[in-house]
Amino acid sequence: MFSNRISNVPKSFIREILKVSADPSIISFAGGLPNGDLFPIENIKAATNKVFDIVGPSLLQYSNSEGYKGLREMIAKRYKSFYSLDIPADNILITNGSQQGLDLLGKIFLNEGDSVVMEEPGYLGAIQALGVYKADFLPVPVSADGMDVEKLKSVLAGNNPKLIYTVPNFQNPSGITYTNENRKEVADTLRGSGVYMIEDNPYAELRFSGTNKKSFMEFLPDHTILLGTVSKTIVPSFRLGWIVAPDEVMEKLLVAKQAADLHTNYFCQRIVDQFLSDYSLDDHIETIKALYLSKKNTMISAIKKNFPENVSFTDPEGGMFLWVTLPEGISSMKLFDKAIEKNVAFVPGDPFYTNKTDVNSFRLNYTNSDEETINTGIKRLAECIKEML
């Protein structure tokens, strides 16, 4: 009755986990939500009232598929100031969050069985979105410095992928960041292969320490597609993201966007544009970074104090997640069941892998719990881990 593409997609494991974690008696490090205490709600409200008054009734009318030009120019300006990249506004398409960017890219690029290089572990939303188009995933491990270039070379030698998917800054799920050297090596490996690099970049501006890294756009200007979003820095509920792509890709994306939903919410595009005009995004981001850094430090300290020595973890320089690795052979999925009994939740590693189960690593989110909750939760988790070892 249903299409092959949807029949094979299992019911989202992550949705089930979030349902479990919604129980208020459970301490949850499972979600990937920005901290709501920091939403700039008064300024968003002011920007909203301003656009009602400035724009008038056309604020409520249908709009174009590309997105509001003013907002696209604002985004282009930000690429210039943050990355020194010259991105023409015409190469930016506004989408319903960067998740829709992934869906549209899958739609325009992938025939059944086409292959996609995927970070291992990799963002499960990307695995889901591209998986719907029946991508054949080619996992390449990432670790402290970035992507495993030797493995990437061997994968490219034996396959003909159309796309490679990366989150090079404060990766979801692992929190790691590719070094500039690693980016250059990855780009050198890809150059001339025809593979499009999807650089999904929701977290780069949330850097606590260290220095900003280069975009793949600098190394592979003709074959890099950037995904961006306001969900982690300004407001998630508006579902506003964007794709930056070369002309020939943009043309196909526009056709797909129009068929998918005509255009992105125009009202909210105008509000965000007004917000960016009237207030300092940099100042707002500073307050987010200060809070997230302190929460991350609390979690790292609690982990160091409570977790057994043979459990390793990443210490990210930004973003929202860290990654814990248990000794070989210990299933994070089994740990999850145990942890839920003790009222603490996280996301087991399995959904971040395209072809492995019962993996020994898992993701912790540190942006959404207060200090005391983090300490209590990590203590409980430590007890569960000790029971399993």
Added chain:
Amino acid sequence: MFSNRISNVPKSFIREILKVSADPSIISFAGGLPNGDLFPIENIKAATNKVFDIVGPSLLQYSNSEGYKGLREMIAKRYKSFYSLDIPADNILITNGSQQGLDLLGKIFLNEGDSVVMEEPGYLGAIQALGVYKADFLPVPVSADGMDVEKLKSVLAGNNPKLIYTVPNFQNPSGITYTNENRKEVADTLRGSGVYMIEDNPYAELRFSGTNKKSFMEFLPDHTILLGTVSKTIVPSFRLGWIVAPDEVMEKLLVAKQAADLHTNYFCQRIVDQFLSDYSLDDHIETIKALYLSKKNTMISAIKKNFPENVSFTDPEGGMFLWVTLPEGISSMKLFDKAIEKNVAFVPGDPFYTNKTDVNSFRLNYTNSDEETINTGIKRLAECIKEML
């Protein structure tokens, strides 16, 4: 380089037409826009400020894939009051306009080469959205009373379609409405075939005269999928629509929705919910209907006065469009070129057909021009038609 599904989709003809018609010196009957003068902007603004105050920061947070429960309950209530239909809120999924409903249905149902029964002429947005999934369209003509049941029978006899797509009320593009008798016959023909009826219903509430017709949901409760939207009655820029579907379909739709964009804009769902709680939608719709009826009457009078006798046209009981048919062999596409020279635009029939070109009919929108403009535009169009005959 690109997927087969997107390589075959031509650059949208309709987008090109809308671009031409955006020239302010052109009188355009081409668009499908609601009249912006009637947008309830003050009440939407008040509802917006109220939700900021009532909901607080969580108004800006991520939300669930199904959509806001309060809004889904509000929609269920409306089905009860307008159609006497009992639709559980759990069988309603909020989408980015009903266009996204079409995309998700294509995604979950269609393998390459699966067939879809399509009204002829039919809504071009549906042809686009389902065409992306490489549907094999089976056109069945519609005329004054509804769908050609004999043709439907013969199509079902020789094929095994998964879906049938209809706009039974004030159809886009033709403006016709299926009679209750025709609906029953269509339903009787489909019963037991396993085909899902997609009843796309953006205009039913915009009825000027005659009586409301029954939903296919009454005849085929297990195999009807309803699409709805607030774009034609309240606000288009929010991109808020919904799908009503049976449990087994809803489960797949949810998976597809999550992979496509996680969820629909939560902020705007809350605003519309508040608007519907605080104000009378019925009163608002009365003002829309009064204006559209008067504009439709103006256009019908102008057509009667100016068009040659051998040109026929529909006189819809509601909605936004009427359909003009030229004598056999006269191409509406060629008429379009001529009309643009005289600064008047419409949508030629071609994009509403799945397998015909140079058709002799075309669509006129009457909701967006004032009386004088309608008279001037129709006069100019009449001159062009006379030149071609």
